């Protein structure tokens with residue numbers, strides 16, 4: 001359903017949850033949340049809650065898929081059956097298969113996979129609660145989990161989606177804004193490399209809106225990567241953080 005006739009921006013310019021257009025939802029991050037994984041992280045953007053687990057580099061039983069010159073990165077994005085208000089079919093959907101590929105491509109450019117030939121690195125992204133932006137929250141959680149697993153990386157990656165509702169560009173859209181808005185543009189990247197690794201657009205934006213939306217996303221990604229660094233410093237003792245292994249912003 002689109003927002004024609006549905007007001008998602010008040011007279012005062014506020015969004016349905018009280019945020020201003022350029023506001024992120026409250027973000028929480030924690031690393032090292034699963035003892036059985038080599039690295040893990042849980043990330044919340046508002047009500048969207050995603051856990052990521054990393055295993056490897058390891059030699060999987062399926063040797064045929066290994067590469068002689070680098071590690072293979074395998075990513076599985078999955079929404080838990082209890083993550084939505086209607087029970088979601090647990091079998092992998094076409095959307096989940098596509099998002100697994102999109103997230104893998106968002107992570108691959110920052111990983112030094114050539115350090116681990118003939119191995120596999122597995123990233124499991126499980127959406128625990130979905131309220132819009134699960135792919136971008138998933139990229140942020142995976143980046144933290146990969147760092148927590150000690151996988152050598154050129155830079156950290158984060159993601160956020162910008163949308164357009166009632167003609168207004170809004171940062172970090174939730175499910176209501178996504179389903180009723182005019183456009184949804186998920187972006188991910190590594191600010192320390194000046195690299196965009198994920199850029200999708202569902203809907204229509206003018207050239208000027210596109211540039212403004214990208215700028216809005218990029219500035220938010222810079223802030224989210226700083227939060228990632230803070231949570232990693234908190235766990236690994238490189239500098240003081242708000243809380244051992246976790247930050248809120």
Ligand code: ADP
Pocket residue numbers: 084085086088095130131132133134135136161175178184186
């Ligand atoms: P993203 O989660 O990255 O924004 P989509 O734009 O495909 O990806 O989905 C937007 C939102 O719609 C999701 O975050 C979730 O809240 C909801 N959603 C997606 N797929 C389903 C599903 N199969 N059942 C119920 N809700 C869903």
